[in-house]
């Protein structure tokens with residue numbers, strides 16, 4: 448176990464913008480997916496990289512091996528279909544020369560449409576390739592604090608960052624800007640919410656409580672007493688995900704899972720997140736027995752967050768329970784609710800446009816600690832942050848440093864910048880890659896297409912829209928790469 452002491456080296460050549468060296472030492476803390484991806488990219492760009500990994504001296508409670516880039520649970524990088532957001536981001540990463548994606552190909556095992564790997568072959572490949580790079584030095588041991596020695600540093604210590612380093616990060620960014628658990632409410636597709644129902648009181652309606660603020664930001668899903676009873680009984684019976692031993696959660700009253708609130712009494716939810724007061728129906732002027740509120744999640748309004756409904760219910764149970772709300776009977780989840788141990792910073796508040804800590808332009812964060820979720824997204828974050836670090840260190844930071852927001856990579860980057868949030872004051876919540884992070888398709892593309900043989904005009908279906916989004920993303924990525932080559 449050891450902390451870093453100052454060891455800044457003399458710059459070899461001074462870059463034009465921040466006075467950085469063109470080729471200089473950089474430090475990466477954490478040899479997980481984000482750290483290994485970034486270390487490779489920075490070394491490829493000619494930097495001398497010191498990669499600090501606490502293993503084999505210490506492991507997190509989820510780790511079982513001493514290898515770098517350990518996949519702690521599933522061996523799958525999920526779908527490879529580019530009409531799926533996670534498949535698209537993987538394809539973009541490949542086209543951008545992702546090191547981890549290349550190693551995953553080497554270790555690939557058959558898994559249908561998914562990219563799954565032999566985790567031992569995968570980790571061995573990552574480690575062997577990094578060790579073979581002459582300008583990467585891997586230093587074992589836990590980093591206890593971030594040195595302020597002028598060496599550009601990337602922190603990629605993941606969701607289970609140890610206490611000492613976490614305390615130092617909290618010192619740098621503010622205690623209230625570092626979270627140790629995520630408590631996430633589901634995010635659903637706006638198109639799946641039923642707003643017009645045969646029952647005038649049944650569909651969801653726009654209104655903000657007591658008409659304060661912009662009513663277009665909230666959709667309200669009303670329930671009668673009988674409908675609420677059904678919902679409540681299903682919630683009480685729902686299957687919840689079991690916690691890892693190290694995850695025994697101590698809930699804060701402000702973000703209790705809805706199933707825990709429901710345990711406290713039948714009306715707890717009706718006096719909590721589902722209270723109907725101030726939400727009279729705009730047409731019938733009636734007050735529902737309970738109201739589930741949906742808050743616009745992205746600027747374009749393509750997705751909604753189920754307000755106050757953070758949950759540990761299993762995914763199947765979430766589908767079952769929420770579809771009992773009449774306006775959500777066709778609900779399509781973009782991101783399920785979850786609550787687990789997760790160390791992450793409030794990226795939009797503490798990081799600047801280059802992903803560096805505000806006021807500390809040589810300290811970056813990447814991976815799950817920045818509020819992305821999952822193997823693929825953490826790797827993508829390492830790749831994106833390395834792109835930015837390279838440009839900053841070489842004095843070339845520009846608007847085209849990261850891919851445009853029409854791509855999945857650009858969308859993930861702006862998720863961490865917080866610039867796509869419908870409510871800039873909403874609590875930052877970690878997320879895996881979802882379509883609403885990307886720029887929506889222009890209205891003219893979504894206009895109904897004339898039907899063939901005189902059939903009725905048809906609006907593009909959801910699957911067509913994903914395909915169009917994916918096609919546009921890959922085309923825009925190519926254009927961005929062409930611009931980068933010219934620059």
Ligand SMILES: Cc1cc2nc3c(=O)[nH]c(=O)nc-3n(C[C@H](O)[C@H](O)[C@H](O)COP(=O)(O)OP(=O)(O)OC[C@H]3O[C@@H](n4cnc5c(N)ncnc54)[C@H](O)[C@@H]3O)c2cc1C
Pocket residue numbers: 476477478479480481482499500501502506507509515516517519520521522588589590591603604605606607608609612691813814815816820821822823825826
């Ligand atoms: C229990 C659990 C199960 C998960 N299951 C899945 C899953 O099935 N699928 C999925 O997509 N995602 C899963 N995730 C999320 C997944 O772990 C992350 O998304 C991904 O691994 C994060 O990548 P990362 O590089 O940010 O961090 P990590 O992969 O966690 O890497 C961080 C590295 O930093 C090292 N480190 C930490 N602190 C220090 C320190 N102070 N000094 C030096 N080194 C340090 C760690 O040893 C580790 O090697 C799971 C997470 C957990 C906790």
